[in-house]
Amino acid sequence: MTDIGWGWLADMEGFGTLGDKVDDFKLLSSEELVSLNATLSPLKHASHGMIFARRSKLLWDLYDMKGMVMMQLRFDGVLGFPGGLVDDGETPLQGVNREMHEEIGLDLSKYSFTDGDRIASYVHEGKKLVLHFYMMEVSPEDFVLLEQRTLSAEEYGIETYGVVRVPLFTMGDGVRGFPAFLANQFAGNARDELIRGLLCSKLFTQQEMSVALKAYLSHSEKLKVETVTSKAN
């Protein structure tokens, strides 16, 4: 990578490069997580968190919106969960809570992640990066208040460029809504984390997710074909 004159975050740039494949991230068991430091040092850790609320509501009297999940548009132009790299001397849990405060203005005296909220950890061996994913449920009313606070977070306009509520429904064509949302570009393995989070929270059943994933994959193929065709013309 070269500095093209717009600035350079040096050591940090490499972790965020886009284009990772889902297989680049290996899900870790608790034992593997413990032994990893011995086998793959030096490692960098990053922690991200999914805040969600359950709310079954019919949109336009038609589409069942299963709940609310908070993501964000990031500085690098792609979608991700609030969170970030864990600082030296911090634990992944301290890291996720600090980043939540900086990026979305989370009041840590009222809402903070605990060790039990970690639902998965992954390693990207090439980047020597371990990703920790946490999940926290809040009430629908609190969710809306938390969304509103994101605009006054200290990192708003620097690292974060807007809170994004994931559309948790699928429209009549079977694609618009959640499947089309999945076709966006995500940081790290945030797409996989979103799918895991929705299943783990039981906002989606396995069957609902299978249908949505099928629609997303065929939609993504169609997008690729459209891109190739427009280049050829």
Ligand SMILES: O=c1[nH]cnc2c1ncn2[C@H]1C[C@H](O)[C@@H](COP(=O)(O)OP(=O)(O)O)O1
């Ligand atoms: O939401 C995410 N889920 C999984 N991985 C993610 C997510 N967002 C970013 N990432 C990856 C991309 C980078 O490799 C690292 C660092 O995260 P980032 O949020 O960019 O860290 P800083 O805010 O710059 O500390 O995680």
